Amino acid sequence: MAKASWEVNNVLIVGVGGQGVILASEILSEVAMRSGFDVKKSEVHGMAQRGGIVSSHVRYGSEVASPLIPQGEVDVLLAFELAEAVRWIGFLSPKGRVIASRQRLVPPIVSTGLASYPEDAESILQRETWAPVLVDAQQLANQLGNPRLVNTILLGVASRLLELPHRTWRRVVSERVPKAYRELNLAAFEQGRGILGSSSVS
């Protein structure tokens, strides 16, 4: 996973409108920026935000020109939804890793029979990508007492693969969440960070 410091790091964060993809990408960008990198990021607004497919590209390195990650160059694909993880695996670099929440959001069109939801999304990820990290993020968040902690847990997992300073992560996470939920979010972040290597990973 380690890259030379001058190389560009590419993180693609994906999910469904309303899941908090943009906030997560803002936190990551801020961490990379404070760690001294040139950062560029691309996001979506408007019609695309109303329940559709949402993606945000974050790129950092010594110098980055374009905010868009080329196909085949994604180092970490952070997915808030299982089918969305599958949708973007073609963007991974050969050594790219997927971190995906096991949450499944089945769009209404599936119940009308006009489209199908990939039942075997997990096995596709296992088969087609190298060492995917599948996280029961929703369950963990509920255990911590708030279903909205999913994003912070997933950022915690990602932080283990991105080699940015732990202290900077903690500082940015505490600044970007509501004051009343600061401790809870930090706990969620640490829980996510501890996942790689523990038993909740398959």
Added chain:
Amino acid sequence: MSRSSRTEFLLGNGAIALGLLEAGCQVISSYPGTPSSEILPEAHRIAESEGLPLYVEWSVNEKVALDVAFAAAVTGKRAACCMKQVGLNVALDSLMSAAYMGTVGGLVVISCDDPGPHSSQTEQDTRLLARAAKVPVFDPSCPEEAREMVRTAMEISEEFRIPVILRPAIRVCHARQDLCWDPIPPRPRRAEFQRNPTRWAATPRFRLKLHEELNGKLKRIEERFATLYRFNGSDPAAEGVVPLGIIAGGVPFAVVKDLLEEEGREKEVPVLKIGTPYPFPESLAEEFLSRCEKVLVLEETDAVMEVFLRDRRKVWGRLSGHVPWEGELIPQRIAEVLDRALRDVGLDPLEASSDPEVFHLMERLQLPVRRPTLCPGCPHRAAFYAIRKALPKAIFTSDIGCYTLGLNLGAVDTCLDMGAAITMASGFSQAFAQDGELRPIVATIGDSTFYHSGTAGLLNAVYNDARFLLVILDNQVTAMTGMQPTPGLGVRADGSLGKAVPLERVVEGCGVQFLRIVDPYEIPSLVRTLKEGWDYVREPQGGIAVIIARHPCVLAYREEAIPQKKRLKILETCKECRLCIERFECPAILFDEEAGRAAIDPVLCAGCGVCLQVCPNKSIVEVKEEAGQEAPHKG
């Protein structure tokens, strides 16, 4: 006194706002539209924190906005006007004439393009309109460059007394990067007006002179652009003639630069960057062309620079079939185009970095599309449901906004442009009337879109005795573009209070005789009113019936929209008719395959309770807090 510099991770639109303030811009007018909407609020925010004098206004439409900014520039102040690319169509009447008249203070028009399109009705290229209007245009490749270009654009505008366009594409507007700035010194100017009727009120005879003057300005600006090495130019040339060179601008420039560097081929394939596509700095391009056997032009979205290159035999681009005419030039598309060009000139192809197998797998899987949907609790859903129920056979003309998603409820048949719900309803009405037929037609338009361009159409429809029902979906905000205020509330762009202009007063002023205001959450009452309205439309002495469906947007005004959140549940008596999923289409109602019935997702559910009125079987019930008992909804 001295404050140190500041760094922020700014949105491209924030970078543009910063550049405007650094250029001494004092007046900014805008109508919101993705991807331009954040420029004005960011400018207001930064101006407040820097203590700079700045007048901002959300104008009712883009033409109004441009006239306002133009007048400010005529007084000698520096001004800007921001809009999305289709907004420039609305403002084009003003722009074409303003180019002839010229300005006194600098005037920058920011028109944001949406190749893709991600959130627009066309993929039009603002640079073509700049060419049509004879106005210089800058094409930034990243937020930092957009900030620098807007400053230069302001200088050029003022020096040559001509409006100048900045054309950022969506990937500039909605990219973020860290930007650092020093304190901005206030440089306020006082408004002055010098009478000069042969310019400011020129008759056709003087217009000819102004046109000649404009052409002279463009010639001189082209010469300036040819030496504007900050935005235009190429890296030092390799010796001799190379097999392939690239001319690129905007976001495609940034993409191709990254791509060539990743592949380590930036020396082999030189790139001429043009940040000022019009007036085209031809001398720079000709010199570059002489050093290349073939030149590939990468620009978004149309062929603009390509057509200015005279030796067409050397040039590859859209006209030659190398570059697609539609769709965003995303990195993989640029890689495909470049790969083909490299092969065609006999150079090594690009290193394939992605696995084609995986893409074939993706195609086989046919992952479900996720179409955009109205939010849980959205009052528009209730309104559309009632409309379908009251007049299922009607023609449904609609408009631009969140409510275009009424498509999903089968209650939107047309969506042409801003205001066309009303004007197309008029047109349908007259076309059928000519055959002696009175077809039911229901037009739906949002409050902000009605203020933008609904009134002219409504006046026209009343005057010409068109017959249809108009439902104004009044959620008291411009929702799709990020919750900007509307004239209906009277809150202004800087948060201060202006004078509210209520919708009902405007509707009555247009000569409408039948006007009702209904809360769309009350579906039976809206259905009843729609039927009454249709009766009025049909009467010989009737006319247009207008119903204002008024309920605050759930995103903008959570508390007011749903003061008492209901806890809902679906009982085992659910008959699996799926009406709540397919016809009502609330994202919080899902079909639970295991239980064999519909279920409510408590995280997504907004608690509006409108679905209680929808279930034909009364299987959706409210969970009462006190006893935890379920009471069937009465109604």
